[in-house]
Amino acid sequence: MLRLKRIIPMLMALLMLTLALYPGHGQANAQSASSTDEKRTLTIGLSPDFAPYEFLMTVDGKSKVVGSDVMIAEEIAKDMGAELVIREMSFDSLIPALQSGRIDMIISGMTPTDERRQNVDFSDLYxxxxxxxxxxxxxxxxxxxxxxxxxxxxxxxxxxxxxxxxxxxxxxxxxxxxxxxxxxxxxxxxxxxxxxxxxxxxxxxxxxxxxxxxxxxxxxxxxTPMAIAVQKGNTELVNEINVTLERLRATNAVDGFIQQANELNSGETAPSNIFSFFWKYRGFYADGVKYTLLLSALGVLFGFLIGLLIALLRLSSVKILKWIAITYIEVLRGTPMLVQLLIIHFGLASAFDIKFSVLQSGIITLSLNSSAYLAEIFRAGIQNVDKGQMEAARSLGMPRGMAMRTIIIPQAIKGVLPAIGNEFVVIIKESSIVSFIGVADLMFQANAVRTLTYSGLYPLVIAAGIYLIMTLILSKLLNVLERRLSAGDSR
Missing domain, CATH: 3.40.190.10 (Periplasmic binding protein-like II)
Structure with missing residues (x-):
């Protein structure tokens, strides 16, 4: 068994490095629309399942967001001298993303209702x-x-x-x-x-x-009128947008954009055979698997470490530490993971200006949620180890911390390995929830293929099959590990 004293600092350093290396995936630039850098960026949010306004097409084997709203956004960015950045997310996540500063504007066929005007400002109608x-x-x-x-x-x-x-x-x-x-x-x-x-x-x-x-x-x-939404009080950006919209209205350009988008939106001819369907869109699923595995691996790794720490606090004789651990466990186990994800991704950005990228938010959410369940698994495993072993170690002059680290915890982990394995499988499946905020994981890519092909069944069946393969492989690996650890237990 690897020594926890050495491996824990290494893994925590890996956590910091990982979060630092993935700042850009799906992350809006907080200074994008008002940046004084040489190259200004304009970050827009949209839901690309709304043809002909915004939808997906395959260009050079990769999906690309196109549509009349995208054409309008390109004109706005050109007039502003800015680089256009597109963030894809579900429609009901757009306003929270705008309020938290993750995007600069929403152009997604949005109607400027009185209720929405209480939370965001709108441009002129387009x-x-x-x-x-x-x-x-x-x-x-x-x-x-x-x-x-x-x-x-x-x-x-x-x-x-x-x-x-x-x-x-x-x-x-x-x-x-x-x-x-x-x-x-x-x-x-x-x-x-x-x-x-x-x-x-x-x-x-x-x-x-x-x-x-x-x-x-x-x-x-x-x-039903449509307008572009911006953050409340950002009159400078509204004025810049309105200048472009006025130019487009003068030439009836928007009607032309919609006509062009309708011509593009013919839908892709999807193969009738599910195997041919998978092969044609294998690139989408491959990209999704990469992010799903990354999220799951890091969620499991840091959930394991945090869960072990919380379990030790839970077993502590110091009452304040014990109650902190109990509160942590009960709060995370008693609230939906989706709520936790939204608080970490949108809530912290709105309240404290803490802006994690979508990938970082996904990793943190999976890690924290998993750690609460693993903490209870570890606690049960530690309490199941014969108390006499701790007493024997202490009688030999071994400090309590060393005895816990070298004797008790290794046996506890070995004893609850099947339960830990089940939690790892759950994490792989539950990682699909991060597609809600725009992480291009397997579920996100499956929905992209659905939108692209107008197919309601094959994309989801293929995604389910890939999830099944990943969980089966993980289960087999855990079974092998369990057998190896149990090899010396034969009597």
Whole structure:
């Protein structure tokens, strides 16, 4: 067994180095829009599942965000003399990201509602769209008026203006999900009977997905304006954006951008065979596996170290240390990991200006959450070691710390290795939660392929298969380690 006294400082140094080496992945530049550096950057946030405004295309074998909103952002950046940086995230994460300074502006087909204006400022309007009702082709004649939607099951995207419209339909059963692809999947699988969509977005879905159509029913106040959101009080950036929008309006350029985006948005022809599908998009999954393994490995490593420390505090005879450990364990085990992730990524940035990159936030969240469970596993293992061994070590003049480090802890870890292995497997699976804030892990890439191909099944089945392979390999390795450690126990 490696000596913990030597390895712990090395691993903690590795933690600091890792967090320092990954500052850029998904991290917005806090000074980007007001930087005085030679090359100014403009960081925008968007949800790239909203064709024709923003969506994914394969360019030279890699995914690229394109669309009319991206074209507008490029014009704004050009007028500002700035380099455009695009951050992809779920729609309902955009405003928290803006408020925490991780992005400079949101251009994602966002409607400037009164509620949103309380939290962010908006530019002038750059486009006005209409809202429509999307349904299955066989039901298209069923919904000729909005009255026909009363009491129906309706799907919408979380945090969108469409969710507000659906909630205003009497007795409607509204199901809100993260992405447009998920909304269409609900509709196609008969889980909802209709969905509220932006007109151009609905047309893109009808164009690329068989079996769905736009109904005759039109929501009240169907015309919906769009504007660009910036941080509250950032009038300088708003003014710069408005200068570009005024130029684009004068030439009807936005309509031209939408037409160009519609021409691009033909959907990729995905292979009908799942193996061919995987091979075509293997690059996406390979990139996702890299980040998933990195997150899982570091989450497990630092969760192990922190958990061991908390377990020792939990067993301490010093009451204050014991209660600190108990509080730590109960808080982290008693709150959802998603909430912890949002607090670390958005909450700390908003309240204390502590801005971790998305990768750093993911590693910290997984490490802390895992450590709480591992702490209890370690505590059970330590308490299961015969107390006589500690007494024997002390009687030989060995200090308590040395006895714990060289005798008790190695035996405790050996005894609870199966439980530790189960926690490691859980971490690999739960690492998918970091896709919520934009880490390009396996789940993030699977959703990217879903958006790219308009395929609802294959991308998720392939992702599930890859997760299964990774967890099986880990389980086998842990079984081998357990057998090797148990080799000397035969009597």
């Amino acid at each position: 486009y006005t769209s209409r809202q429509v009702i999307l349904t299955r082709s066989e039901d298209v004649d069923k919904y000729k008026t909005m009255d026909a939607l009363q009491g129906e099951q309706i799907g919408v995207q979380t945090g969108s203006i469409q969710e507000e419209i659906a909630n205003g339909i009497p007795d409607a059963q509204v199901t809100a999900v993260k992405t447009i692809s998920d909304v269409v999947s609900l509709l196609s699988s008969d889980r909802v009977n209709a969905a509220v969509f932006e007109g151009p977005v609905a047309e893109a879905q009808v164009k690329n997905r068989p079996g769905i159509a736009i109904a005759e029913a039109v929501p009240e106040d169907s015309d």
